[in-house]
Amino acid sequence: MKTVEIIEKEQIKNLKFCRKEVLTDEQSKKRRGFDLMRAQALGNLLKNKVNITFRTEDEKLYQVNTTVWAVGTDFVSLKSDTHIPINAILEVD
Template sequence: MKATAQPIPLVEKEMIPNFHFSRHDVLESTEAKKKRMWNLNRATILGNGYRGKVEITFKTAEGELKRVDTTVWAVDDKFMTLKGGCCIPISSVVNVEFY
């Protein structure tokens, strides 16, 4: 039998303050980190200019992957701020998907 991967749970952005995040970066390569920042800055432009949403995949301190479908309002060197004021540490972001 072939094992199938479990889908990553989609959470509401209002649940994000309930999660704990690690101080260690989930990405190892410098190139992956650069791409993540480029994508987050692009998501901010999309969110502020067009009210567009993206899907953010992130990892909690417990090692669980989660997804949130949201608008990114701001990004600095350590955190991203989502619509509604929730923040996620950039070091916990695994992927940013545009649709």
């Protein structure tokens, strides 16, 4: 099992993401979508933070504790004009 590196949201801009989907089954993708929408609501209404675990182009795993500002069709928008491709996200807690 790979180790997950904890990073700050400001470091995300320095990472490269692949275009490949990290989740393999439809149920996991639906769950991720639900969790992202919940995180967006928590972020906008209560300013709550969530942990987002994601994979980069070089197959490394990272986790960031942040507020989700918006969820689009392809990207999640965080504070400080930072974005993570949805297809790179493994888990949202």
